[in-house]
Amino acid sequence: MQYRRYANTDIMISALGFGAMRLPKDDDYAIECMQRALELGVNFIDSAFGYRGGTEAGPGSSEILVGRAIKAVPRDRVYISTKNPVSDPSGKAWRERLDISLERLDTDYIDFYQLAHSVSWEDYATKFRPAGCGWEEALRARDEGLIRHFGFSSHDTPENMLRLLEEGIFESVILQYNLLDRRNEPVIEYAREHNISVLVMGTVGGGRLGMSSEKLEGILPGTATTPELAIRFVLANPGVTSAMSGMNSVEMVEENAATASREAPLSAEELGAIEQALGENARLADLYCTGCNYCMPCPQDVGIPQTFAAMNMLRVWGLEDVAKAQYARLGPENREGLLQADACVECGQCEDKCPQNIPIIDQLKECHEALSE
Numbered sequence: 001m002q003y004r005r006y007a008n009t010d011i012m013i014s015a016l017g018f019g020a021m022r023l024p025k026d027d028d029y030a031i032e033c034m035q036r037a038l039e040l041g042v043n044f045i046d047s048a049f050g051y052r053g054g055t056e057a058g059p060g061s062s063e064i065l066v067g068r069a070i071k072a073v074p075r076d077r078v079y080i081s082t083k084n085p086v087s088d089p090s091g092k093a094w095r096e097r098l099d100i101s102l103e104r105l106d107t108d109y110i111d112f113y114q115l116a117h118s119v120s121w122e123d124y125a126t127k128f129r130p131a132g133c134g135w136e137e138a139l140r141a142r143d144e145g146l147i148r149h150f151g152f153s154s155h156d157t158p159e160n161m162l163r164l165l166e167e168g169i170f171e172s173v174i175l176q177y178n179l180l181d182r183r184n185e186p187v188i189e190y191a192r193e194h195n196i197s198v199l200v201m202g203t204v205g206g207g208r209l210g211m212s213s214e215k216l217e218g219i220l221p222g223t224a225t226t227p228e229l230a231i232r233f234v235l236a237n238p239g240v241t242s243a244m245s246g247m248n249s250v251e252m253v254e255e256n257a258a259t260a261s262r263e264a265p266l267s268a269e270e271l272g273a274i275e276q277a278l279g280e281n282a283r284l285a286d287l288y289c290t291g292c293n294y295c296m297p298c299p300q301d302v303g304i305p306q307t308f309a310a311m312n313m314l315r316v317w318g319l320e321d322v323a324k325a326q327y328a329r330l331g332p333e334n335r336e337g338l339l340q341a342d343a344c345v346e347c348g349q350c351e352d353k354c355p356q357n358i359p360i361i362d363q364l365k366e367c368h369e370a371l372s373e
């Protein structure tokens with residue numbers, strides 16, 4: 001296993017982190033997976049107050065299983081991360097959530113505490129930092145020895161994440177980064193320059209890169225699987241401290257641990273090949289649809305950019321199952337009320353608004369044929 005330094009400390013954490021969000025359904029097997037990872041040198045596990053069945057207000061079971069799994073090693077040989085949701089913003093509620101996490105993890109302290117889970121700049125400024133909210137409690141809990149290091153996780157824009165880092169109170173950030181989503185590279189670069197650790201979530205694209213794609217594997221001859229390429233890509237970024245992966249089988253743990261044990265994740269030549277292939281594929285994706293949304297709203301509620309985004313998964317990346325699953329999210333159950341392409345009545349309104357001059361009506365028919373089960 002490779003290890004990288006956590007912020008300005010002597011702590012060396014494993015290049016592969018265990019993401020405990022999507023643990024296997026069977027409790028014993030979930031623990032077995034985490035303990036196999038520990039045996040293979042993984043020393044960093046990331047959970048959250050609400051993972052595995054929790055809600056904004058009530059805890060899930062992930063922390064309990066993590067707490068049981070880490071009993072296999074001395075406490076000082078493993079680094080635990082968990083997160084406090086910014087639901088009820090009062091300091092009292094924040095502290096109660098911390099106490100629940102400590103109890104469920106069955107530990108006296110949390111190594112890397114994400115003071116705010118999936119926080120936006122606005123929530124930070126209005127629900128966490130003001131007097132009487134979580135920040136004062138966080139300082140108190142650190143003085144009491146309950147928290148060792150401060151971090152946060154966020155899905156906000158790169159600009160807002162930079163603002164959060166500029167606050168100067170965090171030693172690490174958990175952010176999304178993978179082969180298909182490189183928006184946060186400026187944040188990673190800033191963090192590297194300021195010795196802030198970057199712990200990556202979504203290394204295998206929330207599962208999208210967990211499936212086999214011949215096109216992606218073809219980028220690097222000698223790459224056995226798409227997840228291998230995905231992990232090597234993330235670890236090749238010198239600003240990344242640990243690439244987290246939600247592993248739900250022992251085999252996956254063993255494969256990912258082997259990948260994270262390679263001394264050099266990618267050579268400059270290999271990185272160049274990836275850059276080139278990704279650049280070409282991104283251009284190819286843009287040729288079809290840039291996702292600008294100018295064609296929306298459609299009077300029939302057809303999810304036009306969403307349909308084309310799913311089609312790009314198939315056409316550009318060869319990820320057929322992912323493309324179909326993404327397309328299946330359109331329909332009467334869709335949260336935003338967006339429908340599949342067969343709801344189109346060919347009124348033509350969208351085509352006039354598309355800067356790419358995409359023959360939307362014909363393309364929608366093609367997409368529906370390729371993506372509907």
Ligand code: SF4
Pocket residue numbers: 297298299300301302304343344345346347348349350351360361
């Ligand atoms: S042509 Fe079809 S997709 Fe385009 S706006 Fe009309 S109904 Fe919607």
Ligand code: SF4
Pocket residue numbers: 288289290291292293294295296304305308353354355356357358360
């Ligand atoms: S206007 Fe054209 S390019 Fe923009 S989202 Fe709609 S189809 Fe895609």
